[in-house]
Amino acid sequence: MKYAGMTSLLPFLPVLYLDSVLRPPGAALDFLARCIRCGRCAEACPYDSIRFLGISAGVLLHTPYVDPLKTPCYLCQERGPDGKDRPISKYLRCGDVCPTGAIKPIVNDKRILAGLTEDLKMGTAVINRRLCLAWQYNFCGECYLSCPLKEKALLACPRGDEIVGGVVWPFVDPVYCIGCGVCVYVCPVRKRVAESAVRRDIKLSFFEERYGALVRKLLIKNGPQAELPAIRVIGRFL
Numbered sequence: 001m002k003y004a005g006m007t008s009l010l011p012f013l014p015v016l017y018l019d020s021v022l023r024p025p026g027a028a029l030d031f032l033a034r035c036i037r038c039g040r041c042a043e044a045c046p047y048d049s050i051r052f053l054g055i056s057a058g059v060l061l062h063t064p065y066v067d068p069l070k071t072p073c074y075l076c077q078e079r080g081p082d083g084k085d086r087p088i089s090k091y092l093r094c095g096d097v098c099p100t101g102a103i104k105p106i107v108n109d110k111r112i113l114a115g116l117t118e119d120l121k122m123g124t125a126v127i128n129r130r131l132c133l134a135w136q137y138n139f140c141g142e143c144y145l146s147c148p149l150k151e152k153a154l155l156a157c158p159r160g161d162e163i164v165g166g167v168v169w170p171f172v173d174p175v176y177c178i179g180c181g182v183c184v185y186v187c188p189v190r191k192r193v194a195e196s197a198v199r200r201d202i203k204l205s206f207f208e209e210r211y212g213a214l215v216r217k218l219l220i221k222n223g224p225q226a227e228l229p230a231i232r233v234i235g236r237f238l
Contacts, residue, residue, distance in 0.1 A: 020235030022066040022179060024050055025073055025120045026095040026104040031237060034102035037062040041094035041103055049073045050094060064094075066122065068181020068233055073122065075148050075180060076108050085110065085148055114152050114176070123179030123235040125154070125172045130222055131189050131230035134168050137214055141168030143183035143231055153177040170231075179233045187229035194219045 023031055024041055041064050042050040049071045050064045057063070066073050076092050077085040087108040089096070095105040104119060106112070113120060125143075133140035145168075147154035153176040157169045170183075188211040196202040196212055204212060219226060 020123065021053070021060070021063075021237055022068065022073075022122045022181065022233060022235045023237045024064055024066060024094040024103050025075065025092055025122055025178060025180070026106045027122070027237060028102055028104060031102050032060075032063070034100045035063055036100055036102075038099060039064075040097040040099065044093040044097045046076060046088060046093060047071055047074050066181060068184035069229075072181035072185040074182065075113060075120075077110075077148055110148075114149055117176050117178060120178040121236055122181075123233040124174045124177045125179060125181075125183050125231055125233050127170060127172055127231045128227070131218055131226060131228065132170070133189060133211060133214055133218070133230070134170055136218060138167045139214060140188065140211065141170060142186045142188060144168050144170045146182050146186045148180060148182060149176060149178065154183060172231075179235065181233050183231045184229060184233055187231050189215050189218060189228050189230040191219070191228055 024045075028034060037052075039052070039062075042048075042052065049066050051067060051070075052062045053060045053065055055061055076087060076089050078088050079085050087110075089108055092106045092108050095103040098105070106116060106119060127135075127143075129135040134144075141156070144150060144154050144156055153173055155171045155173060157163050158171040159173075161169070163169075188208055190208075192202055193204060193208050193212050194216040196204050196208075
């Protein structure tokens with residue numbers, strides 16, 4: 001392949017994204033060697049979840065990634081009025097159109113997806129319990145309710161514990177979590193939510209308003225340097 005030796009150049013070229021990057025689901029372990037920057041994965045993504053790294057990424061320029069703070073990966077599923085997710089395509093679209101195998105084609109079926117953790121894995125979600133409204137105040141659980149692999153990747157409470165009175169204490173199972181970032185996207189622990197009390201230019205949605213007071217309380221308790229939101233995804237790739 002034309003890019004087979006690219007990874008060996010990483011220590012010598014300007015790269016600002018060395019910590020980790022969330023690649024599209026199905027990214028192969030030799031993703032960088034296979035990716036030809038054709039852009040087809042982004043064109044095929046139904047939710048515009050896939051973006052491209054800019055010039056400051058050096059050798060990783062124009063390779064696809066997902067930023068869950070902006071738009072997470074919804075695994076080509078659509079949630080209906082009944083609260084159930086349904087596939088919108090036979091395969092996850094990014095892998096279906098990839099011409100080099102940098103992103104593997106994966107059948108878009110929840111039962112199959114739940115058993116392909118390693119093939120799908122973009123990263124792993126990590127919860128900061130000191131910043132989590134559910135863990136601190138027994139009030140939230142948005143991440144658990146929104147997880148596309150709920151009861152597999154994200155549990156309502158740690159294994160061995162019991163839910164009392166419907167309270168959710170979200171717990172990530174790193175074995176099944178694929179790092180799609182939906183939990184990050186819906187987490188209400190954001191600075192703009194806390195700052196809305198003193199800044200009139202910030203307008204909150206009804207969803208955000210219900211959490212505003214508790215988010216402000218959390219940030220006062222943890223300090224202005226707290227890394228938000230309360231749940232983040234650690235990527236597995238460059």
